[in-house]
Amino acid sequence: MHIFFQYPPKYSVSFIARRLKGRSSRLLxxxxxxxxxxxxxxxxxxxxxxxxxxxxxEVVEKYIAGQDRKS
Incomplete structure (x- = not known):
């Protein structure tokens, strides 16, 4: 899974990853x-x-957009 987003510098990457994984797991x-x-x-x-x-x-967005293409 790829997630590409912008976030305020006051949050650490580990904090954001922990929250995303925890909440998405609970909701699913x-x-x-x-x-x-x-x-x-x-x-x-x-x-x-x-x-x-x-x-x-832009390069990352293009790479992620190409991931849904079936080979």
């Missing part, structure tokens, strides 16, 4: 109760990759 498990059968302790993997982009954000 509420909407799809069957998920609890397969992933009892959490929906997402414990780790993740964080990267930053300076002025090259």
């Amino acid at each position: 498990r509420e909407k799809i109760p069957e998920l609890k059968k397969w992933w009892k302790n959490g929906l997402w993997a414990p780790g993740c990759y964080h990267g930053s982009v300076g002025h090259g954000w």
Whole structure:
């Protein structure tokens, strides 16, 4: 999964990742109760990759947009 967004510098990347993973997991498990059968302790993997982009954000957006193409 790719997520590309801008956030205020007062928040750390780890804080944002923790919140996104926690809330999305909770919402998905509420909407799809069957998920609890397969992933009892959490929906997402414990780790993740964080990267930053300076002025090259157009390149990243193009890369992400191309990910939904089927080979």
